[in-house]
Amino acid sequence: MKPRLIDIAQRADVSEATVSRVLNGKPGVTEETRSAVLEAARDLGRDLTGLPGTRERLVGVLVPDLENPIFAQWAERVEAELFQRGAATLIAVRARTVEREQEAFERFLRAGACGIVVVSGHHAQEEGSVGHYRAIVQQGIPLALVNGVRPDLDATYISTDDDRAVRMSIAHLRELGHTAIALAVGDERTWPVREKVRAFEQALAAESGVRGTVAYTDFSYAGGYQAAREVAAAGCTGLLCGPDVMAAGALEGVRSLGLAVPGDVSVIGYDDAQWAAMTSPALTTVRQSVPEMARAAVRAVLEGGEHSRRPARTELQTIPQLIVRGTTGAAPRGGADAPES
Template identity: 45%
Template sequence: MKARLADIATQAGVSEATVSRVLNSKPGVADDTRRAVLTALDVLGYERPARLRRRSAGLVGLMLPELDNPIFPAFAQVIERALAHHGYTPVLCTQTPGGVTEDDYTELLLERGVSGIVFVSGLHSDSGADLSRYLRLVDRGLPIVFVNGFAPGVDAPFISSDEAVAVELAIGHLASLRHTAIGLAVGPERYVPTARKIAGFRRGLAVRFGVEDADAWIERSLFSVEGGQAAAGALWERGATAIVCGSDLMALGAVRAARERGLRVPQDVSVVGYDDSPLVAFTDPPLTTVRQAVQAMGAAAVRALLDEIGGGRAPRTELIYRPELVVRASTGPAPDIGR
């Protein structure tokens, strides 16, 4: 026999009306009464509406776009460790092409009553995506935190790496090696990080070389090795002597594209990656890259989330982490003769 409002009302010593109000999170119920009703609910085994289900002791969703790019497992590790350290249990959700979507996972996490969700490079980093999904989460009072991306108007903490500075660091490094024909190989521009890298690139070229129209030196492609290879190929053909890439994977593609054309890295051309993902120190050549402060960003994301979960209010300004240049062996002095 299913328990009805009347039973719960009896159990809690209130009227059905009050139970109804509690169940629907309506105003006009004293905290003590609300608690009494919730207790009665549990005593009678009434199934709570998902909305006010007890957040299961510290479950936290961790949303990642994929695992191919090693920076994402790296983020996952850091964030998981931080969460576990605070007694929370991370649930990793990674999307697969044509598979489970971010919304599916969000729905799932919501149903399971997670205490919060960390979005890493999710749809919030896609400027073309509909943000109402996030507004709905905020409305429901679910703590969420965003890493690497920006969703204007969503009332939540944002943690990002400074993509513009990253590109400017790379340009600075290449300029000091006397490169002047510098290209940028990035992913689709609708992604916030890409757009920011492009902005940084334009500014860098303008400031250092007075180049006003950087467009010819920007190639948009995919984030993968193959994407980098394609984008870099076009840039090498155009006479670039150095390329700044949107990810380490793309940088590996850029190296491959260079070698296909008989160009040696770093003697003939230079390549700068982005992320400093694990293992790129072991690549051939070891990649010069711009390191995201993965550790610090992950820790900050967790701190902000736990703040929110604890009822506090983490700062709403986008926390921007400054990346740092890691010089290895994929960059070298510009060749003497312009090609």
């Protein structure tokens, strides 16, 4: 037997009028309430197929690739948040050029996307073209852009507080006695790298008796391996890396020099990938709150278009956590005095 409105209302703890508005696609209902009503209706066996209040919304999600665990985690969390809200997901990857990214946007729009989430896209490039982003905004399609901020584009920008992440990492190494600290990052033209380098240089400038260096390679296992060999040979005993995959490469890079982690060099990653606790030793890393960030991105693209034809500019930062494990330890005696090569 089809559940009555009063049954759904009681299950969702709302009024029958609210249930009616949701099932008939009427305005005036928050996204949270709408999701609760639809979930209650499904739980009670209501067939929602074809109802105007349950037209499946579609959101386009663009990530660089699915090989890097953090991007795979982003895709999974955004899809889970959209599914919970009764929306579908169309995922595109490997938009390495502006043209490829624009093609992905056009595909999203042809499929009827009501919003777009972009993780580490060309909006993060210092001089990257954002004309195709602006075209989306001008059509009233909400954009949630992760890990990159452009002052000339109205969108919702979501990122981790990199300044706090870098400063807490340096404070941890300083407490362990390290006075020669390096930062290993990728393309210096990208917003996340610029933010990390700025925070790193400012933090070290406030410290007396500490020297630091920045190694620019790329955000990969090989990049971490190369950076670790360079900075360890130069006498650095503490190393902050970009993503955890880079830190994993750094562990091997340190060992390739006959040095130990953390006995000779302490290594800190970034992201807290699912496997970070399984490296040997377990990786000390900065944890990004991907679930919280994904929730904010989904809320922005689903709700932004309902309330405004031209989505407003918003910047959201989440607070990172330093997860201390086995790759950081006390600085070796004399390690900071090793000659630079």
